[in-house]
Amino acid sequence: MSVKHLGKGSVNPPLEKGKLRLYSMRFCxxxxxxxxxxxxxxxxxxxxxxxxxxxxxxxxxxxxxxxVPVIELEDHGTLYESLVICDFLDEKYPERPLHYxxxxxxxxxxxxxxxxxxxxxxxxxxxxxxxxxxxSEEHLEEFFGALEYYxxxxxxxxxxxxxxxxxxxxxxxxxxxxxRSDMLKVLGGEQFVLPKERFTRLMEWRNAMRDDEAVLGSxxxxxxxxxxxxxxxxxxxxxxxxxxK
Amino acid sequence: MSVKHLGKGSVNPPLEKGKLRLYSMRFCxxxxxxxxxxxxxxxxxxxxxxxxxxxxxxxxxxxxxxxVPVIELEDHGTLYESLVICDFLDEKYPERPLHYxxxxxxxxxxxxxxxxxxxxxxxxxxxxxxxxxxxSEEHLEEFFGALEYYxxxxxxxxxxxxxxxxxxxxxxxxxxxxxRSDMLKVLGGEQFVLPKERFTRLMEWRNAMRDDEAVLGSxxxxxxxxxxxxxxxxxxxxxxxxxxK
Numbered sequence: 001m002s003v004k005h006l007g008k009g010s011v012n013p014p015l016e017k018g019k020l021r022l023y024s025m026r027f028c029x030x031x032x033x034x035x036x037x038x039x040x041x042x043x044x045x046x047x048x049x050x051x052x053x054x055x056x057x058x059x060x061x062x063x064x065x066x067x068v069p070v071i072e073l074e075d076h077g078t079l080y081e082s083l084v085i086c087d088f089l090d091e092k093y094p095e096r097p098l099h100y101x102x103x104x105x106x107x108x109x110x111x112x113x114x115x116x117x118x119x120x121x122x123x124x125x126x127x128x129x130x131x132x133x134x135x136s137e138e139h140l141e142e143f144f145g146a147l148e149y150y151x152x153x154x155x156x157x158x159x160x161x162x163x164x165x166x167x168x169x170x171x172x173x174x175x176x177x178x179x180r181s182d183m184l185k186v187l188g189g190e191q192f193v194l195p196k197e198r199f200t201r202l203m204e205w206r207n208a209m210r211d212d213e214a215v216l217g218s219x220x221x222x223x224x225x226x227x228x229x230x231x232x233x234x235x236x237x238x239x240x241x242x243x244x245k
Numbered sequence: 246m247s248v249k250h251l252g253k254g255s256v257n258p259p260l261e262k263g264k265l266r267l268y269s270m271r272f273c274x275x276x277x278x279x280x281x282x283x284x285x286x287x288x289x290x291x292x293x294x295x296x297x298x299x300x301x302x303x304x305x306x307x308x309x310x311x312x313v314p315v316i317e318l319e320d321h322g323t324l325y326e327s328l329v330i331c332d333f334l335d336e337k338y339p340e341r342p343l344h345y346x347x348x349x350x351x352x353x354x355x356x357x358x359x360x361x362x363x364x365x366x367x368x369x370x371x372x373x374x375x376x377x378x379x380x381s382e383e384h385l386e387e388f389f390g391a392l393e394y395y396x397x398x399x400x401x402x403x404x405x406x407x408x409x410x411x412x413x414x415x416x417x418x419x420x421x422x423x424x425r426s427d428m429l430k431v432l433g434g435e436q437f438v439l440p441k442e443r444f445t446r447l448m449e450w451r452n453a454m455r456d457d458e459a460v461l462g463s464x465x466x467x468x469x470x471x472x473x474x475x476x477x478x479x480x481x482x483x484x485x486x487x488x489x490k
C-alpha cells in the first residue's frame with residue numbers, strides 16, 4: 001500500500017486483467033474504508049495512490065470530482081463515493097457479507113454511519129485547534145458527545161463488535177477515524193485522551209479492532225497520522241512520508 | 246395525504262396493527278421520496294403529517310433529529326433519512342423492485358442520486374432569489390449546468406425513464422424537485438422556464454413521469470408548491486394550505 005503517490009505528468013499504469021483497482025491516498029480515511037472492505041472480503045486489488053495537491057491530468061476521467069477513493073473494474077468503468085463503493089463491494093462479492101441480512105438492522109446501521117459525520121466534523125475541529133489555545137472545552141464536548149452514541153450502541157448490542165462476533169460494515173466505516181483518534185495525544189498531550197470511564201466499551205472495541213486482520217492491512221501508528229496531519233495543516237501534505245520511514 | 250399537520254400539544258394516533266406509518270410534511274420533497282416508493286410498491290401505510298415549526302413533543306422519540314420523513318414499523322421501531330428509508334423499503338418489499346439488480350448499475354444510480362444534491366442546492370438559490378433583482382445569470386447557470394448531467398444520462402440510456410421502461414429508484418429520488426421546477430414560472434415569470442432545446446429528453450421524461458400512477462399519488466400543481474414556498478419564505482410556513490383549498 002505504501003507506493004508513491006502519482007501526480008501531474010504521471011502515467012496511469014495499465015489495468016491488470018480481471019483485477020480491481022483502487023485509486024487511493026495513503027492517509028485518506030474515506031479511502032481507508034474501501035481498503036478495509038476489500039481486505040475483509042479478501043478481494044484481490046491493486047492500489048494507485050494519488051497526489052491530491054498536484055493531481056494527475058488523467059484523474060478526472062476516472063473521478064469527475066477529482067477525489068479519492070475511486071474503484072475501477074475492467075469492462076465496467078469506475079465508481080466513487082466511499083459508501084457507495086463499499087455497499088457495491090458487499091453486494092457484488094457476497095462471501096464474508098458485511099451488512100446485516102435483515103433489512104431493518106442494515107438500515108439502522110446505515111443511519112449510524114450517516115450520524116458518524118457528526119463525530120468526523122467535531123474531531124476535525126478538535127484536531128485543528130489541538131496545538132493552539134483556541135481549543136475549548138466546548139469543542140471536546142461536541143466530539144465526546146457525538147461519540148457517546150456509539151458507546152451506547154455497543155452496550156445495547158452486547159457484542160464485541162457492532163456487527164456481532166465479527167466486525168461488520170458499521171465497524172469498518174467508522175474505524176478510520178477511530179484509528180486516528182490517538183493522534184490527539186500526539187498532537188496535544190494527555191488531556192486529549194478519551195476518558196476511559198465514559199467510553200469503556202468503545203475502548204475494548206478499539207483494542208479488538210486493532211487485532212482484526214483487515215484492519216492490520218492498512219493500520220498506521222498514531223505518530224504517522226500525526227506527522228501527515230501536521231504536514232497538511234502546514235499546507236504541504238507529505239503524501240509519501242512513509243516511503244522515507 | 247392532505248391531513249392536518251400535528252403540532253405542539255397533539256396526541257400521536259395509535260399505530261394500526263400491521264400497517265406501516267409515515268411521518269411526513271405535505272410539502273417536504275424528502276418525505277415525498279418515501280411516498281413515491283410506498284405508492285410505487287403499493288405498500289399499505291398511513292400518514293401522520295407534522296408541523297415542523299411547532300413540533301409535537303413526542304416527535305423526538307420517533308426521530309431524534311426532529312425531522313421528517315420517518316417511518317415506523319410495528320415491533321421494529323423507526324427509521325429516518327429519506328434514502329436509507331427508500332433503500333430499506335426496496336429490500337424489505339421485493340415486489341416491484343426499484344433499484345437495478347446489477348450491483349454496478351445500482352451503484353451508478355446511487356452516485357447520480359448523490360450528485361442531485363448539487364441540483365437541489367442550486368435550485369434553492371434560484372428560488373430564493375426569484376422575486377428579487379439579486380437573481381443572476383450565474384445562479385440559473387449553476388442550476389441548468391447541474392441538471393444537464395441528467396439530460397445526458399437519459400440520452401445515453403436511450404429509454405423513457407432512468408430505470409428503463411418504468412420509473413426506478415433514481416427517477417423517484419429526483420422527482421420531487423422536478424415536480425417543483427415549474428414553481429419558478431409561477432414565482433418569477435417566463436424567463437425561468439427550462440430551455441426546451443437544452444433539456445429535450447428531460448422534458449419528455451417529466452411529462453411521462455407526470456402520468457405515472459405513483460407520482461399521481463402525491464402530485465401537486467406548481468401553484469400550490471409556490472404558495473407554500475412563499476409562506477415559508479415569509480417565515481410562516483402554511484402547512485395546511487391545501488385543507489382550505
